[in-house]
Amino acid sequence: MSLCPWLIVHSIEYLGLNPTSIDSVVVGKDSEVKMKAGQKLHIVNQLYPYTVQFKEDTTGGHGGNKTPREMASEERESHREALSVKAAKQTENTSVPDSLGENIKNTESFAPWSQGLKTSMQDPKMQVYKDDKVVVIKDKYPKARYHWLVLPWQTISSLKALREEHCDLVKHMHQVAEQMVQQCPDATSLRFRTGYHAIPSMSQVHLHVISQDFDSPSLKNKKHWNSFTTDYFMDSQDVIQMLETDGKVTVKEGTSELLKLPLRCHICRKELPTIPALKEHLKSHLPR
DNA sequence: GTTCTAGAAC
């Protein structure tokens, strides 16, 4: 595995996974930290999550080895900043406890691509606004003429992690979102919505501020469309309300199925058979 | 989250 000698362990997040399998991970040139399988290391200001997996006994056949695909992948990733260090798995997946199963599943959510926002929000070139609590970046693949993301500096993985103590922060995120709309030159002619994806793909809670023209080449498929035009998109105000009344945010059952609904215009409710047809239809609602 | 592409739909 490729480790840089200057890496510093910033914090360790306990995931409560299989406590019986202790592993040790070399974290710097000379330092070594005892860790449990499944623990997450945040290296350098929580930017780069490292997932710790099981390590096979030294007599094991393929412990610590990587497949060529993993090697190639790691080489590619080394050009970016989201590295993923993996120790080898303990065994094949026979007779493993449930917690390991979750471990493997959780590892998915630590995939390099899912950490992209955490990287982007730190990049001054991406920041269009920042204060002591939040930062705003342009969505890398905007689904409309204007599409910003408001992110807290504090690490909060998703809506699920929000609690009452985050109320002020989430309200501030909403305020900043409204500021972004106000400063937009087309704020008078375009409608905006401000909200969260109920089940986001990217780690780090982020508030979408998106104009309702949906006039963008990056809007390409049904999932894109339905994630912004069905109840999959949760209004910021509703999320704040939930936090205030329940102390947490609950996502309705069946929300993920909303992404498969037929394509329907968010303005006149007309159903369109394909994305190209929808895009052509949306032109009729553009400001003139 | 995006890209790529097989094969469904037309």
Add this chain to the structure above:
DNA sequence: GTTCTAGAAC
């Protein structure tokens, strides 16, 4: 034949 979607891979 081309267009378009959906699932795999990353």
